[in-house]
Amino acid sequence: MLGKMALKPYLIYEITDLTKGEPDSPKITSFKLVSKDGQNFKFLPGMFSSIFINPEDKLFRSYSIASSPLSRHMEFMIEMINGKFTSRLSGLKVNDEIYISEPRGNFVYNPENVEKALFLAAGIGIAPFFSMLRYVRDIDMKKDITLLYSVKHKEDIVNPSELDGFTNIGLNAVFTVTRDPEDVKWKGETGRINIPMIKRHISDLNSRTVYLCGGIKFVKDIVSELVAEGIRDEDIKRDIWGE
Template identity: 30%
Template sequence: MNAHTSFSTTDLAPAMRQRQWAERSRQVVRCRRVIYETHDVKTFVLSAASGHMFSFSAGQYLVLHLAIDGTRVTRSYSVSSPPTRPLDLQITVKRVKGGLVSNWLHDNLLPGHDIEIEGPIGRFNFDDLPCEKPLFLSGGSGITPVMSMLRALTDRASGHDIRFIHCARTADDIAFRSELEALAARFSNVEVSFVCSQQSSAWQGPTGRIDGPMLLRLAPDLHQRTSYVCGPEPFMQTVRACVAESGIAASQYHEESFGGVSNSTPLKSAVAGPTCIHFARSGVEHLCAPGETLLDAARNSGLYIPTACQQGICGTCRTIKLSGEVAMDDLGGLSLEETAAGFVLACCSRPQGTVCIDL
């Protein structure tokens, strides 16, 4: 480069956009490294086989498309790495007893192996839900999306007043503990607390299950903060109750559930009488059994619709409804724009008469 040559990052913008991961696109990624976080938690470092960089918002998730024992399987995992490090993508997975995908990943995904992913997905992210005083509150594996948010903010050396509270079973179950402690030591605007539900001689910090008084002790300025909460449903129920009792405004509370939602309300009943689904592109007609969802009908017809949570949360099974009516129990899987465009969630939609689907 000679003395008269100027350089600007804006010159790279078109090339970078061409190389970025597009929203809800699929691509093959290669495992580059496996990091042991705890005795049953691993982080898988992935890079795009195509050389693409990853563009997403901190807090979003991806869907893994896997073949396990000859069966196609999909699962959703939050990205634990921040968008400020676009050359790789990390997912952090806890081995779950009896868990098909978590055990397969722990036992089979090694450096050099390729898998297919889809994403990025999700409105639980710091770009769409910004604030100046975040409280990141997580339980168990729910640490992953809020860890991405924290890493993004500290990578940028932002001036946000950050409080991070993580709840685990024991001290040995705290993922990212050394990194979190190092971030708190390095940045004066970051405060980190851990809570262990089980007592042990190795743990001298807060013990027990989080409740209202404990939450206020750890975050005395709770009413001034916006909470970003993620964890198993029992943990989420407790936190929701604490926040409700504290009188926190709904606009100051955002959550993402891990491990599914405990929903005691059954799906809306199908209309009385016969219901039929026409899968337009496949040319298949299916007479539905009572209570059958669009996802059930597709599977029973030998057709494939990708799915993950199967509870109306993640949006993976969204598909276009060309005509007819469905009863849908959407728990946040569709945006208003997607609903207006005719998308429905196959996992929680039941036909009301004859329905035509773009599949």
């Protein structure tokens, strides 16, 4: 029956928790899963898996893993845009089963090998960075990481208090909102991430490994700006989603 699936190997996971982002990021649903037979995939922080709902059809989408590789749960943070696949995901409930392909991808962060990092995320492109930061926390390391995270509205920030808590592992988290410039309660950055904004928060851009995740325009624009700043291509790791 499972032979029709396009990607193998895969495991069956059960949904144990479905939560909206904290405090109430309305568009994001976090799916927490446990493997049905207790066998878990091994992965590195930053990798993604494909999710299938029905093994009888070939519809699947890829999602970055947001949980730490050391966590018992596997977690995905998914923006419910009511598209072909997300509209089906929104019908799922706790205890339902879904099918997860073996994690893969080259967008991998190994804290042992990276001295100083700059993480740049747009929208739900923050998901793989949760896996990276949670992993650093789980292995009890302290790193020098600056994160610039852009969202349309401040309510879109996923798990802001968890991100703030990562100061313990050496994270400097900077949020920027690209809409609502008139919101007088917002004291953080506004507008899209660019080199001047990055330089307001770090003085050593050229000695950092840069990790970027988001839509194709976000990634392409920033990569060209970074290259123009003299950052070497091999120091820019990128994960591009969609068109």
